[in-house]
Amino acid sequence: MRVVVIGATGHVGTYLVPRLVAAGHEVVALSRGTREPYRPHEAWARVQRVQVDRDAEEAAGSFGGRIADLGADVVVDMVCFTPEQAAQLVEALRGRVGHLLHAGTIWTHGRAAAAPLREEDPREPFGDYGVGKVACEDLLLAESRRGGVPTTVIHPGHISGPGWRVINPLGNTDPRVWAALAAGEELAVPDGGHQLMHHVHADDVAQVFQRALEHRSTAVGESFFAVSDRGWTVRGLAREVASWFGQEARLRDVTWEEFRSGYTARLGGDEGAEHAGASWEHLVRNHSASVEKGRRLLGYEPRWTSPQVLREALVWLSSHGEVDLGGRVLPCA
Numbered sequence: 001m002r003v004v005v006i007g008a009t010g011h012v013g014t015y016l017v018p019r020l021v022a023a024g025h026e027v028v029a030l031s032r033g034t035r036e037p038y039r040p041h042e043a044w045a046r047v048q049r050v051q052v053d054r055d056a057e058e059a060a061g062s063f064g065g066r067i068a069d070l071g072a073d074v075v076v077d078m079v080c081f082t083p084e085q086a087a088q089l090v091e092a093l094r095g096r097v098g099h100l101l102h103a104g105t106i107w108t109h110g111r112a113a114a115a116p117l118r119e120e121d122p123r124e125p126f127g128d129y130g131v132g133k134v135a136c137e138d139l140l141l142a143e144s145r146r147g148g149v150p151t152t153v154i155h156p157g158h159i160s161g162p163g164w165r166v167i168n169p170l171g172n173t174d175p176r177v178w179a180a181l182a183a184g185e186e187l188a189v190p191d192g193g194h195q196l197m198h199h200v201h202a203d204d205v206a207q208v209f210q211r212a213l214e215h216r217s218t219a220v221g222e223s224f225f226a227v228s229d230r231g232w233t234v235r236g237l238a239r240e241v242a243s244w245f246g247q248e249a250r251l252r253d254v255t256w257e258e259f260r261s262g263y264t265a266r267l268g269g270d271e272g273a274e275h276a277g278a279s280w281e282h283l284v285r286n287h288s289a290s291v292e293k294g295r296r297l298l299g300y301e302p303r304w305t306s307p308q309v310l311r312e313a314l315v316w317l318s319s320h321g322e323v324d325l326g327g328r329v330l331p332c333a
Contacts (some may be wrong), residue, residue, distance in 0.1 A: 004070050004071075004074070005078065012205045012206050014084075018044070041113070049295040076103075077101070082135070083139045086136045099151050100152075103154055109131060144220060152212045155226075157227035157237070168310075172275040174275045175323040192280065197234070198228065198306070218297040222293075230305075232307070245325075314330055
């Protein structure tokens with residue numbers, strides 16, 4: 001098939017594009033052209049690269065037509081965040097494309113009411129990102145179910161892998177968290193540290209997209225979680241990371257108010273507030289999602305567990321100077 005990938009050089013596209021090329025698909029990779037994929041691969045030499053400024057073209061009303069004119073059998077949209085963006089795209093693709101795959105987010109569910117989450121569970125999103133993505137999903141799946149553009153929505157968890165600062169066991173991207181666990185230093189954890197997070201390797205997310213694309217008959221009109229085999233708590237991940245360095249995790253329970261004030265005192269107002277705020281955003285949702293639907297309908301099988309993907313990411317962060325482990329070397333598992 002001819003597959004157009006919008007946002008092709010991002011976290012997931014970095015892995016999806018080589019997967020599609022290896023499977024024999026013709027790939028057109030769209031991006032802003034500001035950087036290369038996170039991981040080099042020879043498959044990119046066999047890909048048509050197209051530079052596009054989505055914001056500018058959407059403002060001009062030409063983006064949807066630009067995508068439709070590429071003559072794709074399948075369009076994969078990694079970077080749609082508002083229902084207005086989704087509407088412009090489906091209006092142009094209606095009757096001209098066989099399958100649209102949309103990157104959603106596990107955050108559409110807001111605060112978890114059950115564990116593990118299932119795709120059909122009630123959603124109570126909050127925050128601009130989660131609310132906007134729910135509106136996208138509702139518009140796209142309604143379009144699909146009434147016979148318009150056939151659509152599938154994929155909901156990743158916390159996308160992780162080598163090449164960027166991933167969400168750490170405290171739910172933020174502060175590199176000092178990794179260093180403290182490696183050194184056996186005390187780490188303040190908010191509200192007991194029993195909150196769940198659900199990480200996933202970017203290549204496992206790419207696997208779900210590929211399987212949905214190649215199992216169109218069961219994927220159209222559906223949404224699927226793209227996560228590891230199970231979610232982990234703050235305390236569980238912290239203990240796992242510390243054990244890689246022969247340490248016991250020293251975790252001190254604090255209130256959220258103490259957690260925020262402690263970060264502010266250590267790092268200053270803006271940086272401290274940013275990391276504490278990110279922890280709250282990730283932990284208050286308390287997410288662990290089921291992959292049963294993806295297994296049953298698509299044959300999805302996660303390759304990486306949450307600790308495995310974090311370990312691979314930490315090796316990269318350390319080797320590229322993003323995290324100071326005090327001379328400690330962490331080999332890949």
